[in-house]
Amino acid sequence: MFSLELERLKDEVRASGAGKVLIQLPFGLRPYAIEIAKAVKGAGGLPIVQADPCYGACDVAAWAASTLGAELIAHYGHSKMLELPSGPAVIYLEARMDIDVREALEKALSLLEPYSTIGLATTVQHIHAIGFASSVLKEAGHDVRIGRAGGLVAYDGQILGCDFTTLRAIRDQVDAILVIGSKFHAIGASIATGKPTVMANPYECIAEDVSREAARVLARRYASIQEARGARSFGVIVGLKPGQMKLQQAIRALELLREAEKEAILLAANEVRPEYLADFTCLDALVNTACPRLSLEDDGSFGRPLLTFLELKVALGLMEWEELCRAGWFAAPGS
Ligand code: SF4
Incomplete structure (x- = not known):
């Protein structure tokens, strides 16, 4: 395959x-x-x-x-x-996948019926199928936009879990997004663009509108930020993976916390996992400068808020929630 x-x-x-x-x-x-x-x-x-x-x-x-x-x-x-x-x-x-995307695409068409212009994206595993997917959408009467490669991605229309540059470039031109791939990537696309987003999942031959699930993720993020407002002590995590290390951002987070008269320490981690952090019982909240999806996917298993850098700014009153929603959660790793 x-x-x-x-x-x-x-x-x-x-x-x-x-x-x-x-x-x-x-x-x-x-x-x-x-x-x-x-x-x-x-x-x-x-x-x-x-x-x-x-x-x-x-x-x-x-x-x-x-x-x-x-x-x-x-x-x-x-x-x-x-x-x-x-x-x-x-x-x-890249390990491209030789898998038929037609059935999942055809199921997605009925969910996309209300929308005229569709932004199309996929992961590197299916990037060779993007031309075919575009023709299926056009045959069904849609206009299609595919964003140019940029940010951290190599191909037009490609997305990563943390980089939706290709979709953000075209979001003002489209009514909805279609992602060929997993729910993980489709939810990210919905959060990055704020557009109705449909997943066409070729592994299971299913299609689903993930917009509501993305809204639930954002509601959890809002609740985490609110909880962190009451925290007195913070651990600021610096990721050690080469593309996740944002030491300057972590140091800036430390400064902001100290200016707000909070206790804060830096934590270096290769793997950011709840069980490795559980014994830091002296910390009320965590700031994650490594992979942003760790925060977005957090279901409470860290036992305390796990904020991104921009979420920390909202918690400290330095940024509005609406501004965060516009900026998105996906600044490039390493930046
Ligand atoms: S930072 Fe996270 S989402 Fe981005 S490529 Fe690495 S693991 Fe994937």
């Missing part, structure tokens, strides 16, 4: 002359670990598969590769997002 690009992988391993090759796989690609490792071995490299999670191209394992002495990282499942200043070479293997 996935294009593993094993021939390209072998060519790159041979060309690099790498002895050790660190392979990064998202969870969905782990069943192919043996196949991929064999390709690396066949090209003369020693394959080492990283077992830690890898959720995005923000998480290129430069530190792990250096520790292992790997000269090459084979990063699967994402398009290139970052220029790493130093360290091992990285090849990105």
Whole structure:
């Protein structure tokens, strides 16, 4: 189902002359670990598969590769997002999916009937299907807009969980959004654009309007901000993944908190997980400068508010909620 690009992988391993090759796989690609490792071995490299999670191209394992002495990282499942200043070479293997999107698209058409102009987007796994999806929409009588590549994405119409540049560029020209992919990406698109958003999910051949669910996410964010207004002590989290590290933003958050006469400390974390933070019982609230989706997806499992930087500004009275809704939750990682 996935294009593993094993021939390209072998060519790159041979060309690099790498002895050790660190392979990064998202969870969905782990069943192919043996196949991929064999390709690396066949090209003369020693394959080492990283077992830690890898959720995005923000998480290129430069530190792990250096520790292992790997000269090459084979990063699967994402398009290139970052220029790493130093360290091992990285090849990105996008793992495009060979899956029929027609049935999910046809189900989405009935949900899109009330809308004339549709903004279309998808993840890198289906980006090759965007032309086909556009023609299906046009045949059904819609106008279609696809935003140009920009921000952290490599292709026109592509979105990431934290980058909706392609949709924000066209949001004023469209009546609704169609996302080919998962609910995670569709909800992000709805929050980023404020437009009615339909998901066409080709894995399960279903379509769904996610706008109400996105509104529920925003209601939870509003409640978290309100709760944080009463907090006296804060932990400001700095993400250690290369594409998530926003140390300057974290230091700025610390300054704002101290100006507001709150107690605050910086916390560095590779994985921002409730169980790792639970014992910081001295902290009433957390500020998350790493992946913004951790805050948006938070269902209360951190046991206290987990605010983004802009949400903190709202909690401190330095920004209006409406302004936050306009600015969105998706400033580029690393910014
Ligand atoms: S920062 Fe979060 S949403 Fe963005 S690519 Fe990384 S894991 Fe995905």
